Amino acid sequence: MAEVKSGGQAAAELSEAALSELMDLCEDQFAQLEKLQNEIILCEPDFCENTREQAVNRLMATDAELKQWLTVEPTLLASNSEVLLQTGKEEMLKLCSELEMVLSCQEAKRDKLRETKELEQKWLEEKKQALLAAKDHVERLQMEKGKLSEHSVLQDTKAKIQKTKVYQERLMESLGDLLEKHVPLPQDEYSTNKKKKNITQELDEDLISLNEILELLMNKVLNTPHDPYVTIDNTFWPPYIEMLLRYGIAVRHQENNFKIRLETFC
Template identity: 85%
Template sequence: MAEVKSGERAAAVLSEAAQCELLDLCEDQFAQLEKLQNEVILCEPDFGENPQEQSINRLIATEAELKQWLAVEPKLLAANSEVLLQAGKEEMLKLCSELEMVASCYEAKRDKLRETKELEQKWLEQKNQVLIAASDHAERLRMEKETLSELSVLQDTKAKIQKMKVYQERLMESLGDVLEKHVPLPQNEPSANRKKKNIELEISEDLISLNEILEVLMNKVLNTPHDPYVTIDNTFWPPYVEMLLRYGIAVRHQENNFKIRLETFF
């Protein structure tokens, strides 16, 4: 029927003979349509029948009709070449429009795929750069490891030890300066002053400074960590010892009060 309508639209540009032939063909098609409609009305099933039987009959009729249409050979719309040419033009225009829509869809899909491809390429380039950088770093570490010898390790260790010794000496010098300034070694007062104050105690000249006491305690801990205690003799000024014990810098031996050691600070 679509072909017949297409032929009717094309009749305006056809010759008189072609228009007459096309009109006759349309009348034949409408007559056949009316015949088929009457047959369908006459073949309507009785509503009193079983619904299951109706379904079976419809299925049988549909299969028979399908076989009949498969057996029918297709016929031309019309024998006139002008009608066929015009119908062909209509179909070609319709097909071109559909193909244009399909091409437009595929172009949009192609643009989307191209954009995705560009993003994937950028991501791949970034990953390649990271891989190259990691490979260079690994190669550099491998070469450094191969060129690193026992001599270089020993020299590096000696340099670190020397730095620690210099740092320790600076610390000890700073500690000595602070102690010398704020905790000086006690001095004997003139005899005239002692008589005025009725002081009979005289400071021994063998006393060592607080800095030296701390150095003795630290050396004892480092040299003999299994026996870190130092015996208190007349060179240790009692106020210094008492100050170290009071502020938690040193501790007494549990069994011998004349032995002290440096407090463990770790």
């Protein structure tokens, strides 16, 4: 539609003489085209069964026509300068439009490449920062490794052992406080409940606390792991022993019921 309007506008801009000459030239070309078409139709051979021979003949004719067109010198369709000027204007406008489209595509491609370049540069900068941080960390580790000596390692080991001992003592103190609060000595329990229960049997004053029993069991395991059993005597309150056995904290000897040991915890 735009080409029709452009052609109509171009024709309106031409003078009557140039328009008449252009119309006559178009009619001559159209008449020559009809003549050539009629000659081609008349010269076409009849349909034959040998399609291969027919294809070879068409190929030879096309080749001959191509050689003939190569020898022909290009000539202007019109000699009128006004027609040539208007045709040149149309070609230039068409070429400018095509060039504008190419320019627009190239600008879009350039913007896309610029965005990709910025992302790649950002990624490269991040990788460089990570590489520098890794190098600094390696150098710092190497320097720390070079500063370490046998004496410093020994001192560090001693400090860790001391911290472990302090932590163990705190755990034992916490365990003693917990047992003293929730599992009191049998003497205290007997003195507070003597009147209510009317107990006439006196408890042995040499009974040891649950905390002491656990400490005996743990020391036995640590000091003599080949013989971890502790012999039960009259200082062990039977309810304590029963509680330890019932909750899986201690186990009896298979052959001697008066010996117990601390359960092996995995």
